[in-house]
Amino acid sequence: MVFLYGIFSIFPMIPEELLESHNALRKKYVKGDIIFREGDLPSQYFQIILGEVKMCNFNDDGREFTQGFFHPKQSFGEPPLFLNRVYPANAIAVSDCELFVLSKPLFLDLIQKNTSVSLSIIENxxxxxxYKSVMAAEISSQEPEHRLLKLIDYSIKFFKTEKETQGYRIDLTRQQMADLTGLRVETVIRAIKALEKKSEIKIINRKVYR
Amino acid sequence: MVFLYGIFSIFPMIPEELLESHNALRKKYVKGDIIFREGDLPSQYFQIILGEVKMCNFNDDGREFTQGFFHPKQSFGEPPLFLNRVYPANAIAVSDCELFVLSKPLFLDLIQKNTSVSLSIIENxxxxxxYKSVMAAEISSQEPEHRLLKLIDYSIKFFKTEKETQGYRIDLTRQQMADLTGLRVETVIRAIKALEKKSEIKIINRKVYR
DNA sequence: TTCGGATTATGATTTGAGTCATAAAGCAGA
DNA sequence: TCTGCTTTATGACTCAAATCATAATCCGAA
Structure with missing residues (x-):
């Protein structure tokens, strides 16, 4: 039973064979490419083969808010596809990427014929x-340090993090942390230092360890 | 095809007949009752028959953040049930309520035997x-007025709102708006007045109309 | 009808994150 | 090795939301 496993990143959203047998295309993007834009009407299902994608918003004065990062085997942008609504955010290739792309009709056909895929989607x-529930509660009310610590702990579970002898290395720049929490870079830098002083984290060679 | 409809509140998550045929219990709660607590391990599926439920967090100094309100025919608290994790927030009866309660094994049995239910769950x-994506981007970065306007517009679609001759009446107290946006009551009161001055909303008899 | 609690309201004051400016350090590419 | 760009860093200043205090209004229950 797929529900017993909580760490979805281990399981591909949809098995590659299944995607290929439904004629999904492999499409390449280079770093910085915009995969879709906020306001676009979805017409395709996307699943990452290689690379990293972020979803983000830009507000009136150009500031960015990062909704999340997505990694190989994960899909992104399905909610509006299911709801028949426009995307609430942009999808941008953070690094060079290769994606499976499947048209909406083929995708709906696929999930109707493969019930176990529905369960994967539900889990995903x-x-x-x-993640959004946890972060929403933090972002709304807490002090910067609290907010960042929650992000760090969450990113250990769900973003790219590697366990080293010093602890888990958080592979996020200060700017990325700022965009994920809604803080400014300077505030993040100062809060990170304060957290180090309190021994909540370590900073080695500018990288954050926890 | 269920995916064509975006307004999930019109459709019961799971049809009543189906719940009853799977021996779901009807359980009553009085206003203020805690249905489950943050940190509890889920063991049941909940669907509202009557009344209103909110999910919320309390931080260290007692301040509340409201994750959302739920109404008749809607379910709540399934994500942790699927993921086999503890609840990230509390569920509290906002008014006297009657709920369908179905044990996890029976619930999993139900959705596996009724594929169309999976699709409802996905849509839900x-x-x-x-909602969370839209609000997250707002809450993180925008000024109070912007934040509140977004909440108001969103609540027209998805919370209890009635269309009257003056416009849509927002049935949220200033405190509830504060808890949903992470602002303080006083800030909400002032921002609401500022929005009225700009003719973005109307205040009639203390109620907000849009 | 009265009473008490919740809600709305308003002013004065504080505070801490944002902003601005500037610079050092690291890093990739020519 | 030099150059230019990104990231990290730090201090000074601003300002708006939070905080604190106080009160009027509304509303349901006794």
Whole structure:
């Protein structure tokens, strides 16, 4: 039973064979490419083969808010596809990427014929909803340090993090942390230092360890 | 095809007949009752028959953050049930409520035997993820007035709102708006007045109309 | 009808994150 | 090795939301 596993990143959203047998295309993007834009009407299902994608918003004065990062085997942008609504954010290739792209009709056909895929999708959406719930409560009310610590702990579970002898290395720049929490870079830098002083984290060679 | 409809509140998550045929219990709660607590491990599926439920967090100094309100025919608290994780927030009866309660094994049995239910669940989760994405971007960066306007517009679609001759009446107290946006009551009161001055909303008899 | 709690309202004051300016350090590419 | 760009760093200053205090209004229950 797929529900017993919580760490969705281990399981591909949809198995590669299944995607290929449904004529999904492999499409390449270079770093910085915009995969879709906020306001676009979805017409395709995307699943990452290689590389990293972020979803983000830009507000009136150009500031960015990062909704999340997505990694190989993960899909992104399905909620509006299911709801028949426009994307609430942009999808941008953070690094060079290769993606499976499947048209909406073929995608709907696929999930109707493969019930276990529905369960993967449910699990994946549940996962993302969980992240958003946790972060929403933090972002709304807490002090910067608290906010960052929550992000760090969460990113250990769900973003790219490697366990080293010093602890988990957080592979996020100060700017990325700022965009994920809604803080400014300077505030992040100062808060990170304060957290180090309190021994909540370590800073080695400018990298954050926890 | 269920995916064509975006407004999930019209459709019961799971049809009542189906719940009853799977021996779901009807359980009553009085206003203020805690249905489950942050940190509890889920063991049941909940669907509202009557009344209103909110999910919320309390931080260290007692301040509340409201994750969302749920109404008849909607379910709540499934993500952690699927993920086998503890609840990230509390569920509290806002008014006297009657709920369908179904044990996890029976619930999993139900959705596996009724594939169309999976699709409803996907749509429902997609819906909630969409709300969270939109609000997250707002809450993180925008000024109070912008934040509140977004909440108001969103609540017209998804919370209890009635269309009257003056416009849509927002049935949220200033405190509830504060808890949903992470602002303080006083700030909400002042921002609401500022929005009225700019003719973005109307205040009639203390109620907000849009 | 009265009473008490919740809600809305308003002013004065504080505070801490944002902003601005500037610079050092690291890093990739020529 | 030099150059230019990104990232990290730090201090000074600003300002708006939070905080604190106080009160009027509304509303349901006794």
């Amino acid at each position: 959406l549940a996962q993302r909803l969980h | 989760l997609a819906q909630r993820l969409h």
